[in-house]
Amino acid sequence: MTSGFRTLSRADVVALGGTDPQAALEDICDVVTLMRQNAAQMPAETHVSLGTPRGKAYALPASVGGRFNAAGVKWTAHRPDANDKLPQAMALTLINRADNGQPLGLVESGALTxxxxxxxxxxxxxxxxxxxxxxxxxxxxxxxxxxxxxxxxxxxxxxxxxxxxxxxxxxxxxxxxxxxxxxxxxxxxxxxxxxxxxxxxxxxxxxxxxxxxxxxxxxxxxxxxxxxxxxxxxxxxxxxxxxxxxxxxxxxxxxxxxxxxxxxxxxxxxxxxxxxxxxxxxxxxxxxxxxxxxxxxxNVFDIALASRVLKLAAERGTGTHLSLFPE
The missing domain is CATH 3.40.50.720 (NAD(P)-binding Rossmann-like Domain)
Incomplete structure (x- = not known):
């Protein structure tokens, strides 16, 4: 059995308090404490070229325990030479439960970052x-x-x-x-x-x-x-x-x-x-x-914030819910 998988747009993230400075501050203070307790990991990033001199896409993995219980990867495309009027940086964060690997959701992360x-x-x-x-x-x-x-x-x-x-x-x-x-x-x-x-x-x-x-x-x-x-x-x-x-x-x-x-x-x-x-x-x-x-x-902060808004989305039934596996 699984509770399914949720995708959150930027509008969803904002509605769930993802851009609340006070909530973000509390998240970061908790993560810093968890890092000191060795309850967080942040391996080295890896990247691929996007075909322009400064264009790269980065994969940034991390996990954090405590109230977040999240493992994930932030995938960010830096596109400084693109001329399509879209943001120069586009970020998505994929979150799984840290204790059992269950996939929880995909979050648009520009505003969270x-x-x-x-x-x-x-x-x-x-x-x-x-x-x-x-x-x-x-x-x-x-x-x-x-x-x-x-x-x-x-x-x-x-x-x-x-x-x-x-x-x-x-x-x-x-x-x-x-x-x-x-x-x-x-x-x-x-x-x-x-x-x-x-x-x-x-x-x-x-x-x-x-x-x-x-x-x-x-x-x-x-x-x-x-x-x-x-x-x-x-x-x-x-x-x-x-x-x-x-x-x-x-x-x-x-x-x-x-x-x-x-x-x-x-x-x-x-x-x-x-x-x-x-x-x-x-x-x-x-x-x-x-x-x-x-x-x-x-990026461990991104994982924590994305985890928080995904939990709120599940509680409130917001975002787009997908069934990845048979119930």
Whole structure:
């Protein structure tokens, strides 16, 4: 007997709370604890070419126990050279039960990925910032930037101000009346960086660094979400270097810190803390530190969030139900 298999569209995921920043934050805190307890696995990814210089499809497996009881794989196609007006990244997550392998469902994961990434940034803002965060500078206007703006709206309503920069001079992404703090559009990135932002969050697709050493200041947290947005010189100038996790992905990832490592200009032992140290060990920077946080994006979080929304879908009878095997 089996309860069947469910597919969830992005609309289903949103309706089931998959983009709720608080729920994602709670999921990630639980997963970090389970990782420390050796109740989670995250093997190395594998990928195939999509026939363009930067096009690749990645398979990212993971499993996590506890309330999630999920094993799965996230399959993401990165299509930066496609000209079909569809998203540059398309992600699906397949979930099985971790205890017996029963297939549970397939979840459209673009929104989940952005939400879990923003939740990790929320943890960094709370635990890795040298000083209480009052002013944030957000870079980018894509899916990740919008998820971060939504996270700030829900989890940091008492900020004094959020400044926002995008190289394409896009229109403001929200009706400002919906926001609990002023959202200030800035046209000149260097002028914005010279101002008193307590935290800078980079959510762009930049292939070359946007932030040089002048962006690094005592008391400031820089969170890198995108690919290669922060120069080696800026990372070198930071007094503290933090990661969500240091793993085998350092050998292939395009993130600035891992490129720096492969160039022989950064040693893993120079990482000061990861998420486990922040959440479970109470690691904190000094008030005059300049902190750089590299957010790789852990697929074990995707497995956990997809598992949660699939369980809710089964309870509520939502999504598209398929019978894979004879009942």
């Amino acid at each position: 952005a939400t879990r990434t923003a939740a990790v940034s929320a943890l960094a803002l709370r635990h890795a910032a040298p000083r209480p965060v009052q002013r944030v500078l957000l870079l980018g206007a894509g899916v990740q930037a919008m998820a971060h703006l939504d996270m700030l709206r829900h989890l940091f309503p008492h900020l004094q101000q959020v400044s926002w920069w995008d190289r394409r001079a896009s229109a403001l992404p929200f009706e400002t009346a919906q926001l609990p703090w002023p959202l200030i559009r800035v046209a000149d990135l260097q002028i914005a960086l010279a101002q008193d932002a307590d935290a800078v969050i980079t959510c762009t697709s930049a292939a070359e660094p946007l932030l040089g050493p002048e962006a690094i200041r005592p008391g400031r947290l820089v969170i890198q979400v995108g690919y290669h947005e922060v120069s080696f010189a800026a990372i070198n100038r930071s007094t503290r270097v933090l990661v969500d996790l240091w793993g085998d992905f350092c050998e292939t990832s395009a993130k600035s810190l891992f490129q720096m490592y492969r160039a022989g200009k950064f040693l893993p032992e120079h990482v000061d803390a990861d998420l486990g140290n922040l959440l479970l060990d109470g690691w904190r920077p000094a008030a005059d530190d300049s902190v750089y946080f590299s957010s790789f994006g852990l």
